[in-house]
Amino acid sequence: MKGRLLEEKIVKMLMRATTLIIISSLFFIFIAIVRRGLPAMNWDMITKIPGGGFYIGKEGGILNAIVGSFMIVLGSTALGLLIAIPIVIFINLYLPKKSLLSDFTRLSFDVLFGIPSIVYGAFGFTIMVFLGMKTSLLGGTLAVTFLITPILVRSMDEVARMVPRELYDATFSLGATRLETVKVVLRQIAPGITTAILLSVGRAIGDAASVLFTAGYTDSIPTSLGQPAATLPLAIFFQLSSPIQEVQNRAYSAAFILTMIVLILSLAARYYSRKLSKHKI
Amino acid sequence: MPIFNRQKVRVIKDKLARNAMFTITILSLLVALLIGVGLYLKAAPILHEKSLWHLLTTTSWKPFKGDFGFYPFIMGTLWVTGIAIVIALPLSLLTSIYLSEYAMPQVRKMVEPILDILAGIPPVVYGVWGALAVVPFISNHIAPHFIEYSTGYSVLAGGIVLAVMIIPLLISLFGEIFRAIPKELRDASLSLGATDWQTIKFVILRKSVPGIVAAIVLAISRAFGETIAVLMVCGNIPIAPKSIFDSGYPLPALIANNYGEMMSMPNYESALMLAALILFVIILLFNAASRVVLIRIERRFSL
Numbered sequence: 001m002k003g004r005l006l007e008e009k010i011v012k013m014l015m016r017a018t019t020l021i022i023i024s025s026l027f028f029i030f031i032a033i034v035r036r037g038l039p040a041m042n043w044d045m046i047t048k049i050p051g052g053g054f055y056i057g058k059e060g061g062i063l064n065a066i067v068g069s070f071m072i073v074l075g076s077t078a079l080g081l082l083i084a085i086p087i088v089i090f091i092n093l094y095l096p097k098k099s100l101l102s103d104f105t106r107l108s109f110d111v112l113f114g115i116p117s118i119v120y121g122a123f124g125f126t127i128m129v130f131l132g133m134k135t136s137l138l139g140g141t142l143a144v145t146f147l148i149t150p151i152l153v154r155s156m157d158e159v160a161r162m163v164p165r166e167l168y169d170a171t172f173s174l175g176a177t178r179l180e181t182v183k184v185v186l187r188q189i190a191p192g193i194t195t196a197i198l199l200s201v202g203r204a205i206g207d208a209a210s211v212l213f214t215a216g217y218t219d220s221i222p223t224s225l226g227q228p229a230a231t232l233p234l235a236i237f238f239q240l241s242s243p244i245q246e247v248q249n250r251a252y253s254a255a256f257i258l259t260m261i262v263l264i265l266s267l268a269a270r271y272y273s274r275k276l277s278k279h280k281i
Numbered sequence: 282m283p284i285f286n287r288q289k290v291r292v293i294k295d296k297l298a299r300n301a302m303f304t305i306t307i308l309s310l311l312v313a314l315l316i317g318v319g320l321y322l323k324a325a326p327i328l329h330e331k332s333l334w335h336l337l338t339t340t341s342w343k344p345f346k347g348d349f350g351f352y353p354f355i356m357g358t359l360w361v362t363g364i365a366i367v368i369a370l371p372l373s374l375l376t377s378i379y380l381s382e383y384a385m386p387q388v389r390k391m392v393e394p395i396l397d398i399l400a401g402i403p404p405v406v407y408g409v410w411g412a413l414a415v416v417p418f419i420s421n422h423i424a425p426h427f428i429e430y431s432t433g434y435s436v437l438a439g440g441i442v443l444a445v446m447i448i449p450l451l452i453s454l455f456g457e458i459f460r461a462i463p464k465e466l467r468d469a470s471l472s473l474g475a476t477d478w479q480t481i482k483f484v485i486l487r488k489s490v491p492g493i494v495a496a497i498v499l500a501i502s503r504a505f506g507e508t509i510a511v512l513m514v515c516g517n518i519p520i521a522p523k524s525i526f527d528s529g530y531p532l533p534a535l536i537a538n539n540y541g542e543m544m545s546m547p548n549y550e551s552a553l554m555l556a557a558l559i560l561f562v563i564i565l566l567f568n569a570a571s572r573v574v575l576i577r578i579e580r581r582f583s584l
Binding site for chain 2: 004005007008011012014015016018019021022023025026028029032033036083086087089090091094101104105107108109110111112114115116117118119120122123125126127130146149153177178179180182199202203205206207208209212213233236237240251252255258259262263265266267269270
């Protein structure tokens with residue numbers, strides 16, 4: 001009798017300990033990034049593009065990478081939404097509740113979600129070679145679109161599935177076609193769309209492996225889709241592999257910038273998913 | 282009559298939209314196939330010259346001589362993934378049991394955002410953390426107890442970083458699995474006088490074995506494909522690791538590291554695309570299998 005109560009206590013303590021370890025790992029990561037990244041931060045980092053001799057530690061910043069990342073993220077999110085929203089609407093509104101096609105679509109996007117970004121990068125690169133394209137803003141945007149579309153579909157679908165079918169029936173009975181009901185559906189899944197966007201932007205902005213082959217790297221800000229574009233994760237990656245301390249410090253502060261962006265996105269996703277739920281039935 | 286026409290237009294619009302959406306959905310389903318075919322066509326030249334078995338089991342990686350032995354990279358991937366699972370599994374299993382069975386709602390509300398943030402941290406930042414904290418820690422504090430010297434850039438470092446990366450995924454999957462188990466089962470066990478832990482051990486865990494296995498397979502496939510973070514801490518020496526303090530060179534890191542120089546050598550690109558194809562096929566199969574299991578579990582209990 002005593003044995004099992006003792007076991008209960010030990011296990012409970014173990015569980016508390018593991019939970020604490022996992023929570024503290026986040027703080028360890030933050031502390032490491034902030035401690036090395038913050039001292040190396042300055043305005044030049046986010047307002048200037050690399051100057052002459054930047055990679056031997058002279059002046060400049062990583063504005064090129066910040067702008068490049070945002071361009072790729074904006075483009076791929078817009079493209080991703082254009083693909084994802086029709087799919088989500090089709091499988092939830094146009095297909096019957098129990099349908100083989102919708103089950104299969106959900107399963108395939110679950111699977112596509114698990115495909116690593118390096119594979120999307122390699123695949124994007126093969127397509128670009130096939131089409132005769134060079135590493136460019138467009139190439140990077142397309143590869144990232146492949147990467148985030150499954151995230152968009154999955155997270156929007158999770159919300160769309162919860163919309164009661166009776167709501168559709170109500171609009172149909174008022175004489176609306178399914179296309180007209182889309183407005184109602186979109187209003188219902190608005191919080192889902194917002195969180196999906198924030199989630200996918202967070203993933204897209206931090207992913208290095210997909211843009212490594214496809215977007216290339218450059219010191220200037222791209223002015224057209226055909227030019228290569230620098231990205232934040234690659235700016236961190238390349239500068240960290242430099243033997244010069246100054247340049248490495250910049251990698252830490254770039255990591256700090258990226259972490260802050262992702263943190264803000266993650267908190268915003270939480271906030272909006274609550275706030276926008278007010279129209280939901 | 283005009284009213285009738287307007288009706289017709291609405292219906293036609295609806296039909297057009299339906300067909301457009303149907304097309305997009307079907308095309309998107311073909312993406313996986315397209316990736317597989319595309320990578321296979323690129324990998325075909327090297328597969329024509331040497332058998333897949335030969336490529337997977339030989340150890341010599343000398344692109345200049347035309348030797349492409351994948352064995353060290355496969356072993357690198359397996360070591361890193363194995364270590365990550367060994368570390369992450371007990372931590373996340375215990376934590377998710379705690380969160381779903383013991384913790385107060387307030388605790389859960391505090392821990393969940395932290396896990397979300399942890400899941401959202403970009404791989405490259407994990408890599409920076411690994412290089413800043415994990416690698417020196419291994420070199421200075423762990424390795425000296427076991428061996429003469431290690432730089433810290435090792436499969437252990439890769440495993441630790443990967444473990445932290447897959448923990449949020451594992452916890453959220455485990456949580457879903459435990460939540461799917463009906464409350465009645467717990468009540469029955471508790472009313473027979475079992476303690477909470479006995480209930481968990483004999484009822485909940487036993488019931489969730491298929492789900493837990495599926496979740497682990499999913500986490501393994503995530504770990505297989507992780508590139509940048511692992512690349513930054515593993516040391517990248519193309520020799521199969523023999524201990525956790527040896528450097529390793531996982532497959533994704535191989536692909537990422539050699540881009541650029543691969544264009545000039547015959548078969549080099551083909552070999553790297555074969556690496557991508559191997560990753561793709563394994564992860565596709567693992568993912569599909571575990572998702573099917575997880576969907577079944579969700580259905581069985583939600584009805």
